Amino acid sequence: MALLADRESRLLIDGELRAGENGAFGTVNPATEEVLGTAADASAADMGAAIEAARRAFDDTEWSRNTALRVRCIRQLREAMQANIEELRELTIAEVGAPRMLTSGGQLEGPVDDLSFCADTAENFSWNTDLGFARPQGMPSNRTIAREAVGVVGAITPWNFPHQINLAKIGPALAAGNTLVLKPAPDTPWAAAVLGEIITEHTDFPPGVINIVTSSDHGVGALLSTDPRVDMVSFTGSTATGRAVMTDAAATIKKVFLELGGKSAFIVLDDADLAAAAAMAAFTTSMHAGQGCAITTRLVVPRASYDDAVAAAAATMAGLRPGDPNAKGTVCGPLISARQRDRVQSYLDLAIAEGGSFACGGGRPADRPTGFFIEPTLITGLTNDARVAREEIFGPVLTVIAHGGDDDAVRIANDSPYGLSGTVFGGDPQRCANVAARLRVGTVNINGGVWYAADAPFGGYKQSGVGREMGLAGFEEYTEIKVIATLAP
Template structure:
């Protein structure tokens, strides 16, 4: 891996932390240190906010669409030119299996940057409402869309390039300036994005900044500083709730993409075994560390034992492998903290009366590993069916018909994703229409794409990422009226 050591990007300059301090970056597959990240100080974060504010208020970035298009195309090309290094870095830092690089790991988010740049070239920022005479005054009205301003983009560790670009791309395209704060478990890929901006684009100084503080206290100013106009956060529901509260006194715009406990429903006329196998496979991807992964399998009661057995056999065939192995589906979890968290849930499964059809333990080897696990014998009121685990753990739950399946799927604080399978497409669509969730796969359809809005209902978040809706999250609406 030939990626340069990570540095902050503040006001157009690649730099170490202000006081020179660093913290280790670990490879989750081995537990070994692979680099040192700059531990950004409060002064570094303040300087990044000031630079972003100044760039928005004083540079041409917010008004010059042609400049934004040119710079974003430069960044897209730089990502393509450095793709191999980016992929290798992601596998090493995140523990993400290589097969994911063709999807959410790298290729889709890079394509998403191109997609939003193409959108920018054709987007109509002004709409003519025509002439009317409100209150007897003949007026021509125009609706204009303008950038929100300075955006704090706060991103998690699980799919960092996807989520970094899903925020940074639309925000920059809209004309906003950005301070990107990645998770301290995965700062390197964010710093590499900053390096590409600094070295391969004409993006003006201060328009894009990257800071990597390890301390939440240092980062918390991103939610409270009045110079920031919007916080765009992806992560846990608990942290999202705290960010929303912190942003309330300054009434910032807040975008939240939060947790999920998505349900895969097999109706009684579906190929239940195929659904069970596919859902078990999905629950293993990247060790289950995806907010939209289906982690509840809801199957007809009279097919329950079959579904459990197929899911268990599928997971056993997948296993947990080195993410550098070309055949790896399930790699490590990100950290010791996350492994301990998953282990606590597995212990709770037994306490609540569940059994393991396969797995159920952490793996005692270097790095942070958990066995792919199928939990049987629990109902939807159990902790494992209600809370997001973020590990390779699938809970299988029986249902007694379509109405019961919908009830179980909706009996969750979350509403991010899910799937429905039936022998009848119309029946599957009818069930899908009743499920309160932001994305749904119906009979195997794939919703994940740069042009498709992604986000959730209920405690899964506020707003949408990707698609036109994701771009427009970073715009304000201004209505102008002129004498006609």
């Protein structure tokens, strides 16, 4: 795999690696601010060529009907990525700023291994279901329900967990028989472009089945939502951009999957181990500098224990100093860019303007003059009405909010435009389960349970999205249902 050696990426269009019509754009290491190299900068014409290649591969080849070929190709991709895992690890740390410790899980190794779930699901899926004999309207009929691929899928992905999100779309979409055009975020083009090199060198994917288009222009990705040759758009990113995707897709009535923002609550009940719960909430918010849509960023604690919860959370956060993502023990690395660091800082300034205060953190670490770092920050003294308690900050920022009992805690947690995730900590399992059942969210962690897995669907309620990714439900997002009725003798 030569990508890291020559530090220059290419587009993958119709089975060929090629330069971008707009030349190349630079990429930067967020921990050092050093230029890493260049990525192919695609034009609207490049995107049009990729869409046409995907359309042709779906319409004119057997890809959508040859399950064995699809399974083989996806397993080849998994094996090739595993064979190059150490180079991919170094790329991920350098480009994403992901702490090394996370690359053994959700930042790299986990998503690569999860490709096996996609292949196994396609291999064992019930593509046809016998609905049986009936006489609708008096006509004797044998009926079958068929699951088929949607068609051409446009996948638009963000920068925070690029391997996880790229593969969570590529794997099930291709396994289900679709062809695909992937447009990754401009901040992390290599994590996607490297797949093009691996695919061309180590797999049997036919030309046009998968196309990878990197570009510095977000407008190039937006073409996937408007082009009538694209049958479905699968988008992960901000709620604001998700609205634009849905609006653009409405013109051609495309199928749309959206995994959007979150402002998830970590509820601590009055019978919980308060110190342990507060420490876990602080650790979770600081991990990968808080750059995760499902991270719990509101710590909702009993009013009588508010000060103790603040002290416990602040002690943990203060110990998680922002550091070199290459270092073995780093939990909180850099934010992805200067733009994102400034955005997070603006929210910290807003917290003070709204009447809050910092129990720890509050800005750039003094010992990190370079790199896009922000200290893990604990905001106190605000209610759930504050903007920093309602808007997605996407940084290592946790707001502590007091509740007056289980009902009030549920009310606070649900008083949000988002509904992606949540956590409940308490001593009584049944009480925890009762609170979890009342949360309007797509995933809930009770006392440290882990919901992230290849076989578990992920997604949210309300403005956190539409549909589910991963699991059998995520696989079926990329299929259509056809009913076939045959006149019986």
